[in-house]
Amino acid sequence: MNAIKNISVGHTERLYKPVGYTMLANLVNIIPFCLSIEAVNVIFRAFDGTNTSLDITRLWSIFIILVLYMIIMAIAERASYRANFRGAYEMSAEGRISLAEHLRKLSLGFFSRHDPGDLSSMLITDFAMAETGISHHLPQLMGALVMPILAFFTLLWIDWRMAIAMFIALPLAIGILLISTKVQQKLSNKQIEAKINAGNRLEEYLQGIRVMKAYNLVGDKFIRLKDAFSQLRRACIRQEAILGPFILFSVTVIRSGLTLMILCGTYLLIGGDISILTFVLFLIVGSRVFDPLTSALTNFAEFRYFSIAGGRILQLMNEPEMTGNKEAPQCGDIIFEHVSFKYQKKEVLHDINTSMHQGTLTALVGPSGSGKSTLMKLCARFYDPQQGKVLFNGIPMSNIDPESLMKHISMVFQDVYLFKDTIKNNLRFSKPDATDEEIIAAAKKACCHEFILKLPNGYDTMVGEGGCTLSGGEKQRISIARAILKNAEIVLLDEATASLDPENEVDVQNAINSLITGRTVIVIAHRLKTIKNADKIIVLDKGLIVEQGTHNDLINKNGLYCKLWTIQEKTAGWKL
Numbered sequence: 001m002n003a004i005k006n007i008s009v010g011h012t013e014r015l016y017k018p019v020g021y022t023m024l025a026n027l028v029n030i031i032p033f034c035l036s037i038e039a040v041n042v043i044f045r046a047f048d049g050t051n052t053s054l055d056i057t058r059l060w061s062i063f064i065i066l067v068l069y070m071i072i073m074a075i076a077e078r079a080s081y082r083a084n085f086r087g088a089y090e091m092s093a094e095g096r097i098s099l100a101e102h103l104r105k106l107s108l109g110f111f112s113r114h115d116p117g118d119l120s121s122m123l124i125t126d127f128a129m130a131e132t133g134i135s136h137h138l139p140q141l142m143g144a145l146v147m148p149i150l151a152f153f154t155l156l157w158i159d160w161r162m163a164i165a166m167f168i169a170l171p172l173a174i175g176i177l178l179i180s181t182k183v184q185q186k187l188s189n190k191q192i193e194a195k196i197n198a199g200n201r202l203e204e205y206l207q208g209i210r211v212m213k214a215y216n217l218v219g220d221k222f223i224r225l226k227d228a229f230s231q232l233r234r235a236c237i238r239q240e241a242i243l244g245p246f247i248l249f250s251v252t253v254i255r256s257g258l259t260l261m262i263l264c265g266t267y268l269l270i271g272g273d274i275s276i277l278t279f280v281l282f283l284i285v286g287s288r289v290f291d292p293l294t295s296a297l298t299n300f301a302e303f304r305y306f307s308i309a310g311g312r313i314l315q316l317m318n319e320p321e322m323t324g325n326k327e328a329p330q331c332g333d334i335i336f337e338h339v340s341f342k343y344q345k346k347e348v349l350h351d352i353n354t355s356m357h358q359g360t361l362t363a364l365v366g367p368s369g370s371g372k373s374t375l376m377k378l379c380a381r382f383y384d385p386q387q388g389k390v391l392f393n394g395i396p397m398s399n400i401d402p403e404s405l406m407k408h409i410s411m412v413f414q415d416v417y418l419f420k421d422t423i424k425n426n427l428r429f430s431k432p433d434a435t436d437e438e439i440i441a442a443a444k445k446a447c448c449h450e451f452i453l454k455l456p457n458g459y460d461t462m463v464g465e466g467g468c469t470l471s472g473g474e475k476q477r478i479s480i481a482r483a484i485l486k487n488a489e490i491v492l493l494d495e496a497t498a499s500l501d502p503e504n505e506v507d508v509q510n511a512i513n514s515l516i517t518g519r520t521v522i523v524i525a526h527r528l529k530t531i532k533n534a535d536k537i538i539v540l541d542k543g544l545i546v547e548q549g550t551h552n553d554l555i556n557k558n559g560l561y562c563k564l565w566t567i568q569e570k571t572a573g574w575k576l
């Protein structure tokens, strides 16, 4: 039952149509079989010494029914084929979209626990496996059972002894397959893990090829890739080598029923307990019934393998989404009350108490790894803290709908991601209904306009996957233009001006200054001169707030900020 739920990714009702059609097709498929039995019967009666003449009319009728059957079957098979495949592809297309949608609603903490390769494998490979399970294996498994079940009950009615002899080995064959279930689960999980690992290593190898060439590391990474492929090879071989004999054995066991039935029939025939016609009838049924049974057994094994993929998808679907259904307030202060936060096990923020007031600029400073980016991510509710509260206009962020909150926040990160699309669409991403004029105005403010015009197709130029056709500084300016275009009440800037040349930095700084009026701005800047005029500077060290206040307050305190400031003054132009 679990396997069925898994393979349909929780939508068992989607299976009714394909399974129903295939079972019906298999049921109808019995007609030629019954007709051939009837034809044997007619011929047999003409030669059994009872002086009955050969009923040619009946034979012709059988032939005509067979032709009609073939026409109806061709139409019905087409309908069944369409139902199977359409159902499977529709289910996986919808499933992929809803899974992608679900992933969007998960906390970022989930993504730091999972490899992106693992997730993309679920979206592509696992769904493809569930698709195959639904379109092929489950309908074929159920369909293949129709004929043997009907045959069993009919034969039981004709002669129970021979019927039992024919099917006596079936429970044993099923038992063997069921015994292998646990082994299969373990081996299949290992094989799927090895497949994902190989995919991840390959991605790492391809993405890091530039660094590897630069540092001559090709050997080491290649060994990791080679190991991953060797592991996959071993997992595949182990799975086949261990499970194959189970299936072969159960098929052999089931087929032994034919021999048993012949032995039993011969014995009964000699004893005069059955007629030759009954014996021939059993031989005809016997020659037809074991192929679908074998196919059902092999499909059952395949079906179990494919259902593992469905189980992985279901597990992911059950990951809890971020809570909160309150509409985010238009604006307000962000307040941290005794906030502690850890990624997995490591606590990186300890008992943070601070506030970022509406319409002011708050700067986060501190040595690398002190927790600045983490604190900023908590402001945007990328994560919920394990202890304490983050309040937005007095409402705990954990009660606010994350999507509603995002409408009020613009962000500029250190690493800018651009979609494989035109520059214009990459800008429009932050405001889907923006007009061309608005886009250009934002680009001008962020000092992008001129370099965009110099591109081959201006605003319609395509940028590569991840924006690889633009320089770091250009990507950052595009990202600033996006934030300007979104025009949100809260602006989060992480190293916004880090990769700009001094000339552009002044322009962008001016653009940012005009953007922050009446807004809450939180900025991480390693170059302290850029935040000298901030309303509040929060100094972090090892996850603790060690100082907070204005530039002058902190200089007067003569603490960590003053130390950092002095170092930067002395080494002007250096980057901490």
Ligand SMILES: Nc1ncnc2c1ncn2[C@@H]1O[C@H](COP(=O)(O)OP(=O)(O)OP(=O)(O)O)[C@@H](O)[C@H]1O
Pocket (backbone or CB within 6 Å): 112, 343, 344, 348, 366, 367, 368, 369, 370, 371, 372, 373, 374, 375
């Ligand atoms: N996704 C993550 N998973 C686990 N640990 C993380 C993650 N992100 C950051 N950390 C760790 O949390 C600590 C704080 O990192 P954070 O990025 O907040 O510091 P930062 O002050 O912004 O550093 P930098 O100035 O170098 O960007 C670091 O020790 C870092 O290694």
